[in-house]
Amino acid sequence: MFLFRLKRILKLGIKSLWMHRLRSTLTALGIIFGVSSVIAMLAIGEGASRDAQAKIAQLGSQNIIIKTAKPTEDQSALGQQQTLTEYGLTYADADRFRDAIPDVQVIVPNRRFPHQAQYRTRRVKVEVIGTVPWYPEISNVQVKLGRFLGDIDMQYKEGICVVDEKLVNDLFAFDDPIGQSLKIASDYYRVVGVSTEKTSTTTSSNTEEKDATGATKAGANLGGIYIPLTTVKNRFGETTMQMSNSSGRTLERIELQEIIVKVFDIDQVLDTRKSVETLLKRYHKKTDYEIVVPLELMRQAKDFQRIFTIVLGSIAAISLLVGGIGIMNIMLATVSERTREIGIRRALGAKKRDIIFQFLSETLILTLFGGILGIVLGSLIPYLVTYYGSMPTVITGSSLTLAFGISAAVGIIFGLYPAYRAANMDPIESLRHE
Amino acid sequence: MIMQKSQKIAGFKENMTILKMEKLCKNYYLGSVELRVLREINLTITSGEYVAIMGPSGSGKSTLLNMIGCLDRPTSGDYQLGGQSVSELNDDQLSMIRGTRIGFIFQSFNLISQLNVIENIQVPMYYQGFTEHESAEKALELAEMVGLGHRVEHRPSELSGGQQQRVAIARALANDPLIILADEPTGNLDSTSGSEILDILNRLHEQGKTLIAVTHDEGIAAGAERVIRLFDGCIDKEEYNKR
Ligand SMILES: Nc1ncnc2c1ncn2[C@@H]1O[C@H](COP(=O)(O)OP(=O)(O)O)[C@@H](O)[C@H]1O
Numbered sequence: 001m002f003l004f005r006l007k008r009i010l011k012l013g014i015k016s017l018w019m020h021r022l023r024s025t026l027t028a029l030g031i032i033f034g035v036s037s038v039i040a041m042l043a044i045g046e047g048a049s050r051d052a053q054a055k056i057a058q059l060g061s062q063n064i065i066i067k068t069a070k071p072t073e074d075q076s077a078l079g080q081q082q083t084l085t086e087y088g089l090t091y092a093d094a095d096r097f098r099d100a101i102p103d104v105q106v107i108v109p110n111r112r113f114p115h116q117a118q119y120r121t122r123r124v125k126v127e128v129i130g131t132v133p134w135y136p137e138i139s140n141v142q143v144k145l146g147r148f149l150g151d152i153d154m155q156y157k158e159g160i161c162v163v164d165e166k167l168v169n170d171l172f173a174f175d176d177p178i179g180q181s182l183k184i185a186s187d188y189y190r191v192v193g194v195s196t197e198k199t200s201t202t203t204s205s206n207t208e209e210k211d212a213t214g215a216t217k218a219g220a221n222l223g224g225i226y227i228p229l230t231t232v233k234n235r236f237g238e239t240t241m242q243m244s245n246s247s248g249r250t251l252e253r254i255e256l257q258e259i260i261v262k263v264f265d266i267d268q269v270l271d272t273r274k275s276v277e278t279l280l281k282r283y284h285k286k287t288d289y290e291i292v293v294p295l296e297l298m299r300q301a302k303d304f305q306r307i308f309t310i311v312l313g314s315i316a317a318i319s320l321l322v323g324g325i326g327i328m329n330i331m332l333a334t335v336s337e338r339t340r341e342i343g344i345r346r347a348l349g350a351k352k353r354d355i356i357f358q359f360l361s362e363t364l365i366l367t368l369f370g371g372i373l374g375i376v377l378g379s380l381i382p383y384l385v386t387y388y389g390s391m392p393t394v395i396t397g398s399s400l401t402l403a404f405g406i407s408a409a410v411g412i413i414f415g416l417y418p419a420y421r422a423a424n425m426d427p428i429e430s431l432r433h434e
Numbered sequence: 435m436i437m438q439k440s441q442k443i444a445g446f447k448e449n450m451t452i453l454k455m456e457k458l459c460k461n462y463y464l465g466s467v468e469l470r471v472l473r474e475i476n477l478t479i480t481s482g483e484y485v486a487i488m489g490p491s492g493s494g495k496s497t498l499l500n501m502i503g504c505l506d507r508p509t510s511g512d513y514q515l516g517g518q519s520v521s522e523l524n525d526d527q528l529s530m531i532r533g534t535r536i537g538f539i540f541q542s543f544n545l546i547s548q549l550n551v552i553e554n555i556q557v558p559m560y561y562q563g564f565t566e567h568e569s570a571e572k573a574l575e576l577a578e579m580v581g582l583g584h585r586v587e588h589r590p591s592e593l594s595g596g597q598q599q600r601v602a603i604a605r606a607l608a609n610d611p612l613i614i615l616a617d618e619p620t621g622n623l624d625s626t627s628g629s630e631i632l633d634i635l636n637r638l639h640e641q642g643k644t645l646i647a648v649t650h651d652e653g654i655a656a657g658a659e660r661v662i663r664l665f666d667g668c669i670d671k672e673e674y675n676k677r
């Protein structure tokens with residue numbers, strides 16, 4: 001009985017909507033766009049968030065990354081026409097971290113700078129990373145072919161290197177890189193291993209973080225080449241000399257671009273960060289360093305994601321609201337257009353609630369139809385965004401249910417008033433209506 | 435169900451009173467102006483009667499008919515339908531009475547334009563909870579009875595006025611009502627279609643249905659057993675036609 005009525009009401013609703021196909025479709029468009037924007041925005045937001053999380057996770061949640069940062073120049077220094085500035089992390093800092101901080105598992109000092117590399121006749125710009133054999137312990141870089149740097153290489157300052165897959169593509173094309181020699185400055189380095197692509201120490205998605213040095217910034221998209229730190233010291237000198245970006249006159253001298261401290265347990269990260277900061281403050285007059293804690297970034301990214309979701313959600317909700325008002329508008333027009341039909345039905349025995357159900361079901365059919373099309377379209381948009389905009393997107397089941405639920409709610413909320421109006425019209429007045 | 439009970443009342447107890455109005459008044463208010471459309475109407479109708487209501491335009495015929503059909507409530511006075519006082523009923527109960535005891539036939543047919551013949555006839559049954567199958571079967575029967583068995587799939591716009599009015603009659607019969615109310619049923623029709631409709635009404639009367647028809651048509655009045663003449667909201671004259 002109930003099912004029969006439901007079927008009958010749905011049939012009637014579809015019939016009436018079908019009579020005004022164009023109008024129904026245009027009305028449903030509001031819901032279609034509303035629902036699809038909810039899904040698409042949530043998918044883009046979720047995708048961006050997961051992408052950021054993954055990038056930060058690559059930095060290592062047990063790591064504390066200390067990077068050399070150019071100190072903000074004071075006016076007096078500018079006036080003096082300095083030709084040489086010395087700043088940044090030092091080997092002494094690395095030693096102090098090792099000796100003074102209790103929970104340290106590994107310390108990796110790095111030299112990073114961009115340089116030209118040559119193989120046969122081909123030259124590309126690369127990022128030289130002077131590091132230690134235990135570098136893989138603090139990063140997710142994996143050796144794909146051959147081996148990573150060894151203790152012997154360090155000890156004998158060998159002219160060897162490990163290249164990452166990006167560099168292999170850039171420089172070697174179809175040659176097997178292992179055993180080949182490539183030239184940097186005037187020296188040759190024999191390739192002993194190939195690693196996965198280096199992780200950038202910058203997280204592009206996080207606005208608060210700035211690139212520490214020109215070197216790492218420039219190196220972000222370059223192929224990486226790992227050389228023993230001792231070899232780098234030997235061949236490039238104890239420090240990196242570079243022209244300052246701001247005024248070509250000034251030479252800069254940097255010992256270490258980066259020190260990465262890994263603790264045993266995630267719980268020790270924040271305390272260790274404090275100790276690192278205290279130590280640095282004691283020995284550095286200027287703030288020529290920057291401390292990056294991936295764990296904190298991760299938390300910030302989560303907060304950011306939440307705000308992002310709320311903002312996107314509100315925008316989408318407003319568009320749904322507009323769609324809902326459009327539906328209400330059309331339903332009110334429909335009701336007044338069908339005043340006579342309502343009068344006839346009332347004269348033939350329809351109760352008020354029969355009329356309410358009739359018009360409410362029409363609105364519901366319209367919004368659910370719009371909701372379903374919106375879900376289809378909304379699932380398609382993220383796919384296109386990923387395909388053409390190469391942006392990660394993730395459609396979650398909960399966003400689909402949310403969108404569908406919202407469209408149903410919109411149908412009920414915005415359908416109730418027109419249906420109520422229809423049901424409360426005076427039967428005689430309605431019958432007289434032209 | 436009420437429907438079955440009403441059938442019994444209509445079928446077995448000939449000449450019992452099914453409708454009784456006492457001092458029934460209806461006022462409309464246009465702003466502060468009081469419009470007394472019906473004034474102290476006293477009316478009794480027994481089952482199986484064929485009553486014509488006549489009178490000049492604006493004399494309150496339609497208002498009286500709507501009152502009988504429970505589409506409207508009286509301002510004062512008493513109205514008993516089938517032994518039940520209508521003024522005490524709520525909106526749902528009035529709907530129920532309209533759906534089960536009253537069959538309406540209008541001057542302008544009032545079919546639902548998006549529904550076909552069968553579906554139009556099904557509408558009153560739908561609100562009484564008939565299944566699709568039951569109501570479709572009965573609707574087809576009724577369509578055949580009014581001579582439209584071959585037009586069941588047609589929309590109202592594809593039918594002539596006379597045919598539309600026949601659909602409306604079939605629809606009025608759908609729930610086996612106690613009373614059939616017709617408000618100028620031939621008013622929009624040419625004389626040929628009009629007399630077809632009259633024939634059907636006469637046939638219904640012969641079958642024992644109670645009929646009340648508002649009309650300007652002396653032909654209908656002549657076929658009726660009783661003619662009530664309204665003037666300015668009062669019953670001016672009541673005549674019984676001799677057979
Ligand atoms: N809803 C209403 N509001 C105000 N006046 C009305 C209303 N309905 C009917 N009337 C008035 O009541 C009088 C009787 O109307 P009606 O019963 O339709 O007359 P008839 O059917 O005899 O021509 C008319 O003067 C009409 O203007």
Ligand SMILES: [Mg+2]
Pocket residue numbers: 495496497
């Ligand atoms: Mg009238």
